[in-house]
Amino acid sequence: MSLPPSLGNRQAGAIDPKLLEILVCPLTKTTLEWRSDRQELISRSARLAYPVRDGIPIMLPDEARSLGDDE
Amino acid sequence: MAMPPEPPADPSATPARRPGFAPDAGSAIPRVFDRALIARRRRTAIATAPAGTDFLVDRVAEEIADRLAPVARRFDTAVAIGGPTAAIARAVRDSGKAGRVFRADVFAAGPDEDLPADLVIDDEVPPFGPASVDLVVAGLTLQWVNDLPGTLIQIRRMLKPDGLFLATFVGGDSLSELRQAFLAAEAETTGGVSPRVAPFVEVRDLGGLLQRAGFALPVADQDRLTLRYATPFDLMRDLARMGAANPLAERRRSLTGPGLLRRAAEHYQAANGDADGRVRATMTLVSLSGWAPHESQQKPLKPGSAKMRLAEALKTTENPL
Numbered sequence: 001m002s003l004p005p006s007l008g009n010r011q012a013g014a015i016d017p018k019l020l021e022i023l024v025c026p027l028t029k030t031t032l033e034w035r036s037d038r039q040e041l042i043s044r045s046a047r048l049a050y051p052v053r054d055g056i057p058i059m060l061p062d063e064a065r066s067l068g069d070d071e
Numbered sequence: 072m073a074m075p076p077e078p079p080a081d082p083s084a085t086p087a088r089r090p091g092f093a094p095d096a097g098s099a100i101p102r103v104f105d106r107a108l109i110a111r112r113r114r115t116a117i118a119t120a121p122a123g124t125d126f127l128v129d130r131v132a133e134e135i136a137d138r139l140a141p142v143a144r145r146f147d148t149a150v151a152i153g154g155p156t157a158a159i160a161r162a163v164r165d166s167g168k169a170g171r172v173f174r175a176d177v178f179a180a181g182p183d184e185d186l187p188a189d190l191v192i193d194d195e196v197p198p199f200g201p202a203s204v205d206l207v208v209a210g211l212t213l214q215w216v217n218d219l220p221g222t223l224i225q226i227r228r229m230l231k232p233d234g235l236f237l238a239t240f241v242g243g244d245s246l247s248e249l250r251q252a253f254l255a256a257e258a259e260t261t262g263g264v265s266p267r268v269a270p271f272v273e274v275r276d277l278g279g280l281l282q283r284a285g286f287a288l289p290v291a292d293q294d295r296l297t298l299r300y301a302t303p304f305d306l307m308r309d310l311a312r313m314g315a316a317n318p319l320a321e322r323r324r325s326l327t328g329p330g331l332l333r334r335a336a337e338h339y340q341a342a343n344g345d346a347d348g349r350v351r352a353t354m355t356l357v358s359l360s361g362w363a364p365h366e367s368q369q370k371p372l373k374p375g376s377a378k379m380r381l382a383e384a385l386k387t388t389e390n391p392l
Contacts, residue, residue: 018171019189022148022203026196029228056180057190059198062107 014055025050026059042067100218103270105320106195109215110178116314117155117181124312125156127354131211131239132158134294134358138237139166139208146170146206146235152194155181155314159210169206177212195222199229202363209238214271215318223284233365236286242271243293243355248343249306249335256335265323274357286361287368298352303339304332306352 015034023032025043032050033042040049041057048064049071050057116124132153139162149169153159154176164172164186173189175197180188192198194212207226216222226236250268257264274293281289300306310316343351362368382389 016189018148019173022173022199023190024198024200024203026193026198029200031200056188057198059190059192060110060178061193061196062110 015052015057019057023057023059027061040065042071100221102217102320104215104217104318105322106193106215106217109314109318110193112314112316112318113155113178116312117179120155120312120314124309125158127313128153128156128158128211130296131356132162134239134356135159135208135210135237136162136166138239138358138360139163139168142168142235144168144233144235148204149173149206149208150175150197150199150204150229151208151210152177152192152197152212153208153210154188154212155179157181157183157186157188159208160186162210163206163208197222197225197229201228202231202234204229205231205234207234207236209236209240211240213238214241214269219272220280220283223280223286227285227361227363230363232363233367234363235360236362237358237360239356239358241354242277242357243274243295244353245271245355246352248339248350248352249303251342252303252335252339255338256331260328260331260334266319266321267317269318271355272357274355277357277359281359281361284361285364287364287370289359289361291357291359293355293357296354296356298354299345299349300352301349303336303350306350307332 014036020032020034023041024030025032025046025048027048028043028045030043030045033044035042035049038049039052041052041059042049043064046061046064047067048061049067050059050064052058145168147170149163149172151160151163151172152175157174160172160174163169174186175190175192176188177192177194180191190198194209195216195218207230209226213219213222230236246268253267254264257267274291277291278289281291298306300309307316340350345351380389
């Protein structure tokens with residue numbers, strides 16, 4: 001998805017820091033870890049990784065990836 | 072009444088909820104709505120809906136703008152829960168009452184050049200930290216949550232003290248004409264009935280729900296609209312385009328045959344047709360507002376703290392009991 005250049009907080013690979021500040025895991029309401037290399041928001045307590053697509057966090061438990069044992 | 076045997080449940084319709092975390096796991100909350108189905112329909116609606124099918128969300132956005140206008144405070148951080156269009160977030164932004172508005176679309180991000188979605192959420196489990204937001208607005212989404220009290224409690228917790236929550240969604244006797252028409256037609260053609268129109272929350276229940284969720288100064292009211300369509304099929308097509316076709320978990324999984332649809336349309340036309348041949352459909356929008364408690368808010372005085380006699384105020388004489 002291409003976005004107009006005026007939306008500075010939407011460049012690929014970035015999330016608005018203000019949004020990151022208020023986001024938590026929807027299931028456990030605990031803090032999330034932002035992994036920019038994988039474009040994922042990690043919930044340690046729920047063992048889930050929420051995908052971030054085109055800079056938009058998809059905070060749906062049904063679309064989250066279950067963390068592997070070594071993660 | 073004898074019910075026809077239920078066809079086997081569609082396995083794809085029951086999402087693999089993770090045990091222990093699902094809001095309905097192990098509790099007695101009935102699963103009325105098939106949320107995975109609603110999510111799929113929302114995505115289809117975004118991909119295929121022609122222009123003009125978003126009139127209801129536009130109406131809800133107007134309602135929210137009207138409710139925000141008289142509020143005498145500014146909100147630093149706002150979350151606008153809605154979708155598939157940006158109408159709700161735009162109403163909050165254009166009110167001038169909010170600093171940063173985050174557009175949170177339910178289940179899928181709808182496109183918008185001017186005000187794109189910031190995140191995608193499931194409004195049954197909003198992903199916001201405790202006391203993190205000053206204003207939460209939910210437009211046309213809460214009619215489909217299975218656990219409205221639980222959702223309201225979660226919204227209450229994400230608000231900062233003196234934060235405001237506004238919501239408008241479908242309730243009351245909405246689509247009662249369609250429910251009646253299907254009941255009558257299905258009883259005739261199959262000898263049984265299956266749920267086809269969602270149950271909606273009554274406005275009289277909402278004030279209590281808000282209070283139980285911990286909101287101060289709770290207000291709930293409703294606005295009853297009458298939509299008019301050329302035929303009942305146009306109403307059904309509009310609902311489908313909005314992604315609002317039958318969302319019930321216990322719905323009949325087999326296809327609805329043309330005979331039943333035609334009979335339902337005949338019942339509909341007979342009971343709700345106007346002189347010009349068009350048909351009426353009731354759409355009741357329920358609205359609620361509540362504040363996260365704060366010491367600056369008005370509240371009742373302690374009993375016995377009055378400084379003036381009631382009898383004086385009423386200019387009458389007090390009769391001892």
